[in-house]
Every structure is written in structure tokens, then in C-alpha cells.
Amino acid sequence: MSKIPGALPARPAGSSLGVSRGLILVAVAAALLAAPFVFYPVMLMKVLCFALFATAVNLLLGYAGLLSFGHAMYFGGAAYVCAYARKELGWTPEASILAGVAFSAVFGLLTGLLSIRRSGIYFAMVTLALGQLFYFLCLQSPATGGEDGIQSVPRGLLFGALDLENNVTLYYFVLAVTGFGMLAAYRAINSPFGQILTAIRENEPRAISLGYRVAWFKALAFTLSAALAGLAGATKVLVFQLASLTDVSAPMSGEVVLMTLVGGMGTVLGPVVGAAIIVSMQNYLADVGEWLIVIQGLIFIATVSLFRRGVVGEIAARLRRGRGT
Amino acid sequence: MTDDFLLETRGLTREFSGFTAVNKVDLRVRRHSIHALIGPNGAGKTTCFNLITKFLQPSSGAILLDGRDITRTKPADVARLGMVRSFQISATFPQLTSLENVEVALQRSLGRSFHFWRSKRTLAPLREQAMTLLDDVGLAFAANRVVADLPYGQKRALELATTLALNPEMLLLDEPTAGMGREDVARTVALIRRISPNRTILMVEHNLSVVADLSDRITVLARGEILAEGAYGAISTDPRVKEAYMGKGEPAHV
Numbered sequence: 001m002s003k004i005p006g007a008l009p010a011r012p013a014g015s016s017l018g019v020s021r022g023l024i025l026v027a028v029a030a031a032l033l034a035a036p037f038v039f040y041p042v043m044l045m046k047v048l049c050f051a052l053f054a055t056a057v058n059l060l061l062g063y064a065g066l067l068s069f070g071h072a073m074y075f076g077g078a079a080y081v082c083a084y085a086r087k088e089l090g091w092t093p094e095a096s097i098l099a100g101v102a103f104s105a106v107f108g109l110l111t112g113l114l115s116i117r118r119s120g121i122y123f124a125m126v127t128l129a130l131g132q133l134f135y136f137l138c139l140q141s142p143a144t145g146g147e148d149g150i151q152s153v154p155r156g157l158l159f160g161a162l163d164l165e166n167n168v169t170l171y172y173f174v175l176a177v178t179g180f181g182m183l184a185a186y187r188a189i190n191s192p193f194g195q196i197l198t199a200i201r202e203n204e205p206r207a208i209s210l211g212y213r214v215a216w217f218k219a220l221a222f223t224l225s226a227a228l229a230g231l232a233g234a235t236k237v238l239v240f241q242l243a244s245l246t247d248v249s250a251p252m253s254g255e256v257v258l259m260t261l262v263g264g265m266g267t268v269l270g271p272v273v274g275a276a277i278i279v280s281m282q283n284y285l286a287d288v289g290e291w292l293i294v295i296q297g298l299i300f301i302a303t304v305s306l307f308r309r310g311v312v313g314e315i316a317a318r319l320r321r322g323r324g325t
Numbered sequence: 326m327t328d329d330f331l332l333e334t335r336g337l338t339r340e341f342s343g344f345t346a347v348n349k350v351d352l353r354v355r356r357h358s359i360h361a362l363i364g365p366n367g368a369g370k371t372t373c374f375n376l377i378t379k380f381l382q383p384s385s386g387a388i389l390l391d392g393r394d395i396t397r398t399k400p401a402d403v404a405r406l407g408m409v410r411s412f413q414i415s416a417t418f419p420q421l422t423s424l425e426n427v428e429v430a431l432q433r434s435l436g437r438s439f440h441f442w443r444s445k446r447t448l449a450p451l452r453e454q455a456m457t458l459l460d461d462v463g464l465a466f467a468a469n470r471v472v473a474d475l476p477y478g479q480k481r482a483l484e485l486a487t488t489l490a491l492n493p494e495m496l497l498l499d500e501p502t503a504g505m506g507r508e509d510v511a512r513t514v515a516l517i518r519r520i521s522p523n524r525t526i527l528m529v530e531h532n533l534s535v536v537a538d539l540s541d542r543i544t545v546l547a548r549g550e551i552l553a554e555g556a557y558g559a560i561s562t563d564p565r566v567k568e569a570y571m572g573k574g575e576p577a578h579v
């Protein structure tokens with residue numbers, strides 16, 4: 001896990017691209033604002049939540065070079081906390097989400113400190129094992145509603161004013177949350193911390209020899225990633241009004257890794273594209289039932305063996321080559 | 326002053342499943358000197374470096390840096406104490422640019438390395454210093470090149486610039502001129518000499534003309550043990566040293 005192919009940090013485009021880049025941004029913003037009037041908002045929100053979840057995984061996989069197979073812990077854990085706070089304790093939507101995020105951050109720090117003692121495939125195994133343990137705890141705990149989960153979570157009023165029962169209002173809120181989460185990830189990647197994190201991924205012994213205590217950098221990356229996964233999971237609760245065992249299950253952990261890989265790890269937009277592809281595929285192929293798993297498996301194999309950069313990574317590489325740099 | 330040793334190892338030993346790679350080595354490196362560690366391939370030089378910088382745990386023995394026992398210190402903390410190493414196989418951050426490689430080392434002094442909420446642009450004040458360091462090793466022209474694309478000799482030079490960026494009191498250089506062309510070797514020798522005042526350098530080097538040029542004192546290691554120690558003149562005529570090199574079928578390439 002020391003070297004990730006195609007995991008180039010985003011480089012600033014030349015100034016000649018500045019104007020067209022601005023235009024693209026405006027167009028994208030307009031499309032995002034108009035989207036709920038064209039597509040089914042719940043579907044869009046699902047994509048956004050998973051885009052954020054995949055962004056969290058990407059922060060860890062694409063930039064720290066750490067592959068976690070237990071991230072459903074933070075997604076689903078925050079979902080339970082948020083659902084419980086909202087439904088059983090009657091907290092406001094925003095406070096419930098923050099509670100979910102806080103839970104994931106703390107839980108992420110603790111489990112992160114445990115997992116980062118190993119590296120490579122062993123790291124992945126530890127996260128998988130911890131995830132399974134957490135799944136079992138959720139299954140047994142009375143607070144999570146066992147097999148039923150926590151259902152019919154009321155959406156409520158955001159900041160005491162905005163009615164989230166309205167799908168379009170909720171969409172804009174989810175869009176804002178996702179945008180915030182992605183900006184936070186982008187900032188972390190392009191920060192002094194992000195530079196050291198990249199250095200550790202590139203050559204851990206060298207980073208150590210320069211005096212960096214790498215364990216703390218990995219732990220912080222893990223914590224930030226868990227917190228973002230929690231933000232995605234807690235927000236998802238408001239959309240589906242449900243927190244369930246599916247959210248903390250191993251397939252959920254696998255799916256989000258798949259989204260990250262398909263979209264392109266180590267790229268900012270990769271997780272969004274990956275989430276859109278996988279979520280819409282699940283949607284349109286809902287009839288094929290069990291076969292969906294087979295199809296996802298094939299996509300996984302194809303990505304890992306043929307398009308290691310993922311969709312966004314491949315496009316970016318072609319554009320770079322086209323410009324001759 | 327004569328007894329002023331910055332680095333000292335006592336009975337330093339490391340075994341790898343029954344095989345003793347480093348055997349009871351007592352090494353003393355005088356403050357502000359350039360000390361060469363030479364010996365045939367497999368003598369245990371790199372293993373010594375790994376032990377001293379705590380990348381490997383010694384099986385027995387002690388390591389003292391400036392009189393302080395660092396036998397149990399973690400490798401990152403050894404670096405923080407001012408002893409920084411380079412690696413035999415050039416160690417860089419390949420997907421970063423040369424400038425970013427040096428910045429990684431420089432930014433530790435800012436104490437902001439955990440600041441994930443700040444922009445990378447806050448590292449801009451380091452740029453000038455980073456450029457100076459690159460210029461010193463003849464790499465200013467490659468500042469914005471991704472390191473993976475640089476030839477080996479330039480990666481070595483970059484590694485030296487990155488090491489110097491920490492302004493360490495003590496440097497451990499593992500074959501700093503390996504893989505370099507004649508011109509780059511000369512530049513590197515000049516650079517090492519230039520930075521050596523007020524610094525202590527322990528250097529593994531196969532190029533004996535570099536060793537002759539730079540070192541105040543030489544320790545010869547063979548099969549994990551110290552074979553001889555002294556100034557270049559004495560070492561180069563020592564029959565035991567000659568035999569150690571010849572016995573390995575490894576004539577000293579000058």
C-alpha cells in the first residue's frame with residue numbers, strides 16, 4: 001500500500017484555462033440547483049450521500065494509501081446515533097447529525113489507533129475485523145432496533161425554520177452538506193498536513209527519517225475520514241428516515257471502496273462519479289437481484305485490472321497527455 | 326576537546342536469525358568531523374546506520390548521541406534530536422516535485438504539519454529556502470519536475486538537499502555519490518565539504534577518492550566487526566584492510 005498508481009495530487013491548471021474553468025463551475029452549480037426538478041430528489045440525495053462517503057474513503061485510500069474495509073462502522077454508526085438522537089431523544093436535525101459526526105470521529109480515532117499499527121493488507125484485515133465486531137454489537141444492542149433498525153425517523157425542521165419533509169428543501173440541505181464535506185476533504189488534502197500525508201504514502205521510512213511521527217498523521221487522517229463518513233451516514237438518515245444493519249455491514253464497506261476505485265482514487269471528483277455510477281446501476285438493475293453482486297464483482301475486477309486510475313483518473317491522464325505535459 | 330564524541334556506540338550488535346550482521350561495534354565519531362565507514366559489500370555498514378538511527382533495534386549494545394542514551398528512542402525522535410540519515414537506495418517522494426520534496430522537510434520547523442484546515446499556500450514562505458537548497462545541489466532547474474521522472478543521480482542530489490533542509494547537527498550519509506556521474510560527484514564532495522563546518526558527518530562510501538578527499542577518520546568494517554580505524558594514509562596501507570577487500574573479490578574502485 002505504499003505506492004498508489006495514478007494517485008497524483010491535483011495540479012493547478014494553467015491560467016489560460018481559468019476562464020473556461022469558471023464557466024464550467026457556473027454550469028455545474030446551475031445543474032446541481034436545477035437537478036431536483038428533473039430527477040427524483042431522493043435518488044439524487046442518495047448519490048450525494050454516497051459521494052460524500054466515498055470522498056471520506058478516498059481521503060484515506062487515495063492520499064494516505066490506507067485501504068479500510070470497515071468504513072461502514074462510521075457511516076452506519078453515525079446513522080444509528082443520528083436516528084436515535086432525532087427519534088428517541090427528539091433532538092433537532094442539525095444537532096442529531098452533529099452527534100453522529102462526533103461519534104464517528106471519536107470512534108474513528110480509537111479504531112484508527114488500533115488499525116494503523118499494521119500496514120498494507122493487514123491493516124485492511126484489522127479494519128474488516130473491527131467492522132464485523134461492530135456489526136455484531138449493533139445486531140445485539142437494544143438501542144439499534146436489531147433486525148428492524150430505527151425506522152420512521154422524523155426529518156423535522158432545520159434550524160427551526162426549514163421543513164425537511166419537503167424533498168426539494170432537503171435536497172438543497174444535503175447538497176450543502178456534501179459540498180461542505182468535499183471542500184473540507186479538499187482542504188485537508190491540500191494543506192501542510194496533506195503534504196506530509198502524501199509524503200508518508202510515497203515513502204514512509206523517508207518521512208520517519210525526516211522526523212515525522214507517522215502514526216499520528218495516519219491517526220488524524222483516519223479520524224477525519226471517519227468523521228466525514230459519519231457526516232454522510234447521519235445525513236442519509238434524514239433522507240431515508242431509516243438507520244439499519246445494512247449501513248454497518250461489510251458489503252457497505254466494500255461498496256464504498258468500489259465507488260472510490262471506479263471513480264478514481266486520489267482525484268477530487270472520482271468519488272462523486274463513482275457514487276453516481278454505482279448508485280444508478282443499483283437502481284436500474286434492481287430487478288436482477290442476486291446478479292447485482294456478480295456484476296459489481298466484475299466491475300471491481302475490470303477496474304483493478306484495466307482502469308486502475310478509475311473514470312476520472314483516466315480522463316485526467318488523457319487530458320494531461322493531450323496537453324503534452 | 327579530543328575526547329568530544331558526538332556519537333558513540335558501545336558493543337553494538339545485531340543478529341538476524343542466528344546471523345550476526347553487526348558484531349560488538351564500538352564506534353566513536355568526533356564532533357565536527359567527517360568520519361567514513363567503509364568495508365566490502367555485506368560488511369554491515371547499512372545495518373549500522375539502521376541501528377544508529379533506530380530503524381532497527383539492536384540485539385545488544387548501546388548508542389549515545391551527545392552523551393544521551395538513544396538506544397530506546399524512536400526513529401522519528403532520533404531525527405528530532407538532530408541526527409538525520411540518508412538512504413543507500415535513494416529515498417525521495419516520487420510523485421511530488423523536487424521543490425515539494427524539500428518543502429516536506431522544511432515544513433517541520435513551522436510546526437504546522439497537523440494543520441489540516443490551512444491551505445498549502447501557507448507554506449509559500451519556505452519556497453525561497455527550498456530553492457536555495459535545490460540550487461546548492463544543482464537541481465534548481467528541476468524544481469517543478471515530478472521526482473519520479475528524474476535520473477538516479479539527481480534523485481541522490483535531491484535526497485541530500487532534503488536532508489540538509491533539516492539543518493541537522495549530525496548527518497549519516499549512506500553512499501551519497503553512488504550512481505552519480507563524475508561532475509555530480511565533484512559537486513557533491515564540494516557540497517559536503519562546504520556544509521561540514523559545525524556539523525558532524527558519518528558517511529558510508531565506496532568511492533575511495535571521495536573518502537580520501539573528505540574524511541578525517543576512517544573505520545573499516547568487515548563481517549560486522551571493526552577491522553581497523555585511523556586516518557586515510559594508515560588505512561590505505563593496512564594489509565588487513567587490503568585482504569578484507571581482496572578476499573571478497575572486491576577491489577576498491579577508485
Ligand SMILES: Nc1ncnc2c1ncn2[C@@H]1O[C@H](COP(=O)(O)OP(=O)(O)OP(=O)(O)O)[C@@H](O)[C@H]1O
Pocket residue numbers: 341346364365366367368369370371372373413
Ligand atoms: N533485514 C535483514 N534481514 C536479514 N539479513 C539482513 C538484513 N539486513 C541486512 N542483512 C544482512 O546483513 C549483512 C550486512 O548487510 P548491510 O546491508 O549492512 O551491508 P553493507 O555493508 O551496507 O553492504 P553494501 O556495501 O553492499 O551496501 C548482509 O549479509 C545482509 O544480507
Ligand SMILES: [Mg+2]
Pocket residue numbers: 370371372413
Ligand atoms: Mg549498504
